[in-house]
Amino acid sequence: MIRAAILGASGYVGGELMRLLAAHPGIDVARAFGASAAGKPVPAFHPHLSLAYGDWAFDAWDESLLDGCDLVFAALPHGESQKLVDAIGDRKFVDLGADFRLDTAEEYELWYGEKHERPDLLSSFVYGLPEFRRADIAAANRVAAPGCYPTAASLALKPLVEAGVIETKGVIVDAASGVSGAGRIPSHGTIYGAVEGNFKAYGLLKHRHTAEMQMVTGAEVIFTPHLAPMSRGILATCYARATGPSDPLAILAEAYAAEPFVYVGQTPPETKWASGSNAAFLTARYDQRTNMVVAIAAIDNLGKGAAGQMIQCANIMLGLDETAGLPIAGVYP
Numbered sequence: 001m002i003r004a005a006i007l008g009a010s011g012y013v014g015g016e017l018m019r020l021l022a023a024h025p026g027i028d029v030a031r032a033f034g035a036s037a038a039g040k041p042v043p044a045f046h047p048h049l050s051l052a053y054g055d056w057a058f059d060a061w062d063e064s065l066l067d068g069c070d071l072v073f074a075a076l077p078h079g080e081s082q083k084l085v086d087a088i089g090d091r092k093f094v095d096l097g098a099d100f101r102l103d104t105a106e107e108y109e110l111w112y113g114e115k116h117e118r119p120d121l122l123s124s125f126v127y128g129l130p131e132f133r134r135a136d137i138a139a140a141n142r143v144a145a146p147g148c149y150p151t152a153a154s155l156a157l158k159p160l161v162e163a164g165v166i167e168t169k170g171v172i173v174d175a176a177s178g179v180s181g182a183g184r185i186p187s188h189g190t191i192y193g194a195v196e197g198n199f200k201a202y203g204l205l206k207h208r209h210t211a212e213m214q215m216v217t218g219a220e221v222i223f224t225p226h227l228a229p230m231s232r233g234i235l236a237t238c239y240a241r242a243t244g245p246s247d248p249l250a251i252l253a254e255a256y257a258a259e260p261f262v263y264v265g266q267t268p269p270e271t272k273w274a275s276g277s278n279a280a281f282l283t284a285r286y287d288q289r290t291n292m293v294v295a296i297a298a299i300d301n302l303g304k305g306a307a308g309q310m311i312q313c314a315n316i317m318l319g320l321d322e323t324a325g326l327p328i329a330g331v332y333p
């Protein structure tokens with residue numbers, strides 16, 4: 001068994017990693033690190049994990065506790081993995097923070113508004129979207145797993161850009177996320193009273209995921225995220241001017257025909273289809289009246305948008321079955 005350490009195990013993504021790894025045939029959780037949670041029992045933060053990790057407590061960060069671990073997952077706030085990466089050494093490392101996702105320190109500083117402390121290490125990370133970078137991930141020691149919104153939007157758009165059926169200028173991504181996308185610590189905008197029965201846009205014109213979507217798709221993107229009154233899920237609806245009549249559904253179906261976690265179908269997908277799984281559900285249409293293409297993706301932000309994708313990357317890096325430990329079926333209703 002591969003022994004894994006999780007940094008940020010007390011957070012929402014950390015909890016989802018622990019849940020999925022509890023049923024993984026080739027990877028065991030060896031260490032679960034917290035920050036303010038250090039020393040406290042795992043079930044105090046993740047009661048749903050009581051049977052799997054009932055007698056566990058979160059560790060305080062201490063790099064010597066990585067001894068004996070072959071693999072490290074980090075689900076920390078942005079900026080934190082830059083400080084820890086040296087301690088991880090040459091272990092396999094899957095980082096979900098944004099620190100090493102973008103190609104340049106300048107892009108990171110532009111969109112995240114803070115200085116990048118380790119630009120020297122940017123090129124040592126591979127962007128962890130397996131459907132587009134599988135061979136590079138297999139050869140990598142360090143992977144920067146994508147953000148949740150960019151995963152959904154890029155899966156919907158990239159094959160259409162590559163097929164040349166959409167214009168790459170002014171692509172519109174309207175996406176809605178469940179509240180778990182904002183993490184475990186509630187803020188004024190994510191408490192029940194602010195979210196229940198409500199629907200709102202935020203981050204207009206400046207959401208940091210715009211940079212990632214542009215990097216992956218090669219298109220110029222205008223992205224508007226929305227907060228939806230649900231725990232999990234992302235629905236990304238993407239619009240682009242067509243270069244002419246095409247069959248975008250057939251293009252997506254062909255692009256993902258061999259992909260174990262991507263389903264392309266006629267019916268507009270719903271977030272619940274993906275809930276609890278590592279699946280992505282896609283559809284697309286060409287509209288002759290407006291000469292526009294619309295492409296839609298539904299994922300679980302904690303699944304294919306976070307923990308599931310991290311495990312998919314780790315499976316590839318370790319030469320395990322890519323689907324090991326990862327559900328392809330969602331929880332419904």
Ligand SMILES: NC(=O)C1=CN([C@@H]2O[C@H](COP(=O)(O)OP(=O)(O)OC[C@H]3O[C@@H](n4cnc5c(N)ncnc54)[C@H](OP(=O)(O)O)[C@@H]3O)[C@@H](O)[C@H]2O)C=CC1
Pocket residue numbers: 007008009010011012013014033034035036037038075076077078080096097098146147148180181182183184185301302305306
């Ligand atoms: N939630 C989602 O759907 C997605 C999240 N992400 C990204 O993944 C990362 C984790 O997200 P999420 O789990 O939602 O966040 P949470 O806020 O739920 O969890 C954050 C985790 O980081 C730990 N932590 C906080 N500050 C520090 C610090 N200074 N040093 C070390 N550890 C610290 C927390 O520890 P403690 O609680 O013990 O203080 C906790 O375990 C973020 O970068 C997020 O942007 C990416 C894709 C999707």
Ligand SMILES: CC(=O)N[C@@H](CCC(=O)OP(=O)(O)O)C(=O)O
Pocket residue numbers: 096097098146147148149177178179180181182208225227
């Ligand atoms: C609903 C909600 O607040 N979502 C978060 C997305 C968090 C996330 O995925 O952040 P990174 O991918 O950059 O790590 C947001 O919009 O900031």
